[in-house]
Amino acid sequence: MTDDPAAQMDSVKSQYYFRALICFAASGTLASQITLNDLDVLRAGIILFSLAYIYFAYQACRKVGPERLPQLVQWLGCSDSLLIGFILALSNFSLLPSILFVTMIQFNALLNGGGKKWALDNLALASGVAVGLLVHKPQWILSSQMNISLASLIGILTYFCASAFYTYSQIATLRKQTDLLNKEKNTFKVRAYKLSRYISPPVWSAISEGRDSALQTERKRLTIFFSDIKDFSQLSEEMEAEALTDILNTYLKEMSLIVSHYGGTIDKFMGDGIMVIFGDNKSKGIKHDSVQCVSMALAMRKRMKTLQKQWQDQGIKRPMQIRMGINTGYCTVGTFGTSHHLDYTVLGTHVNLASRLESAAAPEEILVTHETWSLCRDTIMCRDKGEISVKGFSHPIKVYSVIGLRKDLGKNQNYFEQTLDGFSMHLDMDKVRNYDRERAIKALEKAAEALKEKAL
Numbered sequence: 001m002t003d004d005p006a007a008q009m010d011s012v013k014s015q016y017y018f019r020a021l022i023c024f025a026a027s028g029t030l031a032s033q034i035t036l037n038d039l040d041v042l043r044a045g046i047i048l049f050s051l052a053y054i055y056f057a058y059q060a061c062r063k064v065g066p067e068r069l070p071q072l073v074q075w076l077g078c079s080d081s082l083l084i085g086f087i088l089a090l091s092n093f094s095l096l097p098s099i100l101f102v103t104m105i106q107f108n109a110l111l112n113g114g115g116k117k118w119a120l121d122n123l124a125l126a127s128g129v130a131v132g133l134l135v136h137k138p139q140w141i142l143s144s145q146m147n148i149s150l151a152s153l154i155g156i157l158t159y160f161c162a163s164a165f166y167t168y169s170q171i172a173t174l175r176k177q178t179d180l181l182n183k184e185k186n187t188f189k190v191r192a193y194k195l196s197r198y199i200s201p202p203v204w205s206a207i208s209e210g211r212d213s214a215l216q217t218e219r220k221r222l223t224i225f226f227s228d229i230k231d232f233s234q235l236s237e238e239m240e241a242e243a244l245t246d247i248l249n250t251y252l253k254e255m256s257l258i259v260s261h262y263g264g265t266i267d268k269f270m271g272d273g274i275m276v277i278f279g280d281n282k283s284k285g286i287k288h289d290s291v292q293c294v295s296m297a298l299a300m301r302k303r304m305k306t307l308q309k310q311w312q313d314q315g316i317k318r319p320m321q322i323r324m325g326i327n328t329g330y331c332t333v334g335t336f337g338t339s340h341h342l343d344y345t346v347l348g349t350h351v352n353l354a355s356r357l358e359s360a361a362a363p364e365e366i367l368v369t370h371e372t373w374s375l376c377r378d379t380i381m382c383r384d385k386g387e388i389s390v391k392g393f394s395h396p397i398k399v400y401s402v403i404g405l406r407k408d409l410g411k412n413q414n415y416f417e418q419t420l421d422g423f424s425m426h427l428d429m430d431k432v433r434n435y436d437r438e439r440a441i442k443a444l445e446k447a448a449e450a451l452k453e454k455a456l
Contacts, residue, residue: 012061015073018108019057019080022101023050026087029097042136043090050083077117078124081105085128092138111167203344205281217334220279221286223293223372224331224351225264226358227255227300227324228273235318247311248272251320254303262296267345275355277346280333290328290375294402297324297366304364321364325357328371356390357399366402373400381406 027047034040057076064072084101091097105125109118132138196204229235229251236244252269259266259276267275276296278289300322308319329350337343357367373382381403387396432440 012069012073014112015077015080016058016061018104018112019076020054022080022084022104023054026050026084026091026101029091029094030087033091046087046090050087053079053083074113074117074120077109077113078120081109081121081124082128082131085125085130086132087128089129089132089138090136217332217336219330220333221329222277222279222331222333222346222350223286223289223326223328224346224354225276225278225293225297225324225326226273226355227297227322228270228358230321230323230363231318232272232320235320238318239316247316247320251307254307255300258296258299258303262292262299264293264296273358277333280346286328287375290326290372291379293326294366294368294372294376294380295405297326297402298404300324301364301366323358323361323363324366325354325359325361326366326368326372327351327354327357328369328375329353352392353390353397356392357397360388360390360399367399368402370398370400379406380404 027050030043030047034043057079060072061069061076084105088098088101102125105121106118109121113121192208239247248271251272252274255274256266259274263282264276264278265281267277269275276293278293279286283289301324304320304322308321311320327350329348331346331348331350333344333346335342335344336347353369357369361367367385368376368382373380382400383403385399385401387398390397
């Protein structure tokens with residue numbers, strides 16, 4: 001029996017209706033065998049007991065506690081079968097009533113309790129027959145009288161019709177509940193998707209899998225990335241709020257796609273600032289994390305050039321330039337806050353250092369610490385910038401400026417950019433289509449020729 005109170009009451013009602021019908025049918029079968037001239041006290045007593053048994057069983061189910069109700073229902077089911085077995089013996093095992101009553105017990109047991117209830121009820125039925133044989137010697141009758149069969153048939157027919165109607169009602173209710181659950185499931189899926197965009201992947205994965213208790217603070221060696229747009233506050237004063245919002249959302253969307261491509265985790269957006277973590281979610285080693293982080297920064301810088309051109313075409317005069325800082329070291333990562341509001345983030349000196357490098361970087365520059373450079377120097381080309389003083393640190397910090405991926409430099413270089421007063425060039429050969437190459441070459445040659453003639 002289920003632990004759901006509503007389901008328990010449904011089961012109790014179902015058994016009550018079965019008990020009432022089968023007891024009335026059995027009493028009618030016995031009553032049809034009693035005559036006024038030859039009153040059988042035993043049969044009359046059993047009829048009265050059967051009718052009283054219905055009432056007392058119902059009251060017992062109402063008064064018993066929920067924790068003891070399943071056990072009581074099981075015992076009453078056995079009592080029902082025991083009583084029917086006893087009545088079958090008293091009715092001299094009339095063929096048709098016996099078949100019908102036994103069929104009812106089999107059907108009810110399998111419908112409401114499965115194999116275990118079927119076995120217990122049949123054992124009780126056999127026990128009732130045995131007790132009946134002890135107190136009454138049956139007269140075996142192969143052909144039953146019409147009035148006996150009619151009483152049994154009316155009771156059985158009523159029971160099966162009631163069972164069919166009850167089963168249909170239950171199925172209809174279940175279908176409605178299933179449809180409602182499916183609608184709620186789809187609604188929760190949409191809400192969960194929307195909510196997942198506000199939570200970092202490690203946190204969302206832990207919550208959805210029931211592992212949120214595992215989000216405890218711990219020390220990890222991570223690579224931390226910070227970026228922001230230089231002079232964004234001044235730009236916000238010059239532009240309308242709607243246009244600024246559109247530009248900022250476009251910028252954050254493009255940067256987020258790059259973060260996702262390189263396997264980073266966005267810790268937070270801070271206006272135009274972005275904080276990204278590598279190494280907390282599905283890390284492949286600190287060296288791989290550092291290379292991916294610097295490669296992501298280069299991809300962001302490259303993508304920003306394209307965005308600058310788009311914004312310039314939209315009439316934005318001030319070029320928006322990003323600056324970035326990257327550091328690698330041991331940080332404290334985990335859940336911080338109160339029972340009412342929690343935040344999963346990263347804290348520590350190395351986080352602060354990455355933020356300070358971003359502030360110290362020049363526009364379009366990527367500054368990395370010696371720790372990060374030592375992990376990715378065989379893949380990334382950097383320029384040594386010596387030591388710089390950083391706010392909050394008593395000792396100078398050795399930093400490097402990222403130039404690009406080694407595979408994209410030298411004779412394999414496929415990306416060129418240069419900005420001077422009166423001159424700006426941005427060439428990404430991976431994006432130049434084959435049928436546009438001749439046009440690009442002619443444009444460069446024409447510009448170079450004009451510049452040479454001007455110099456002369």
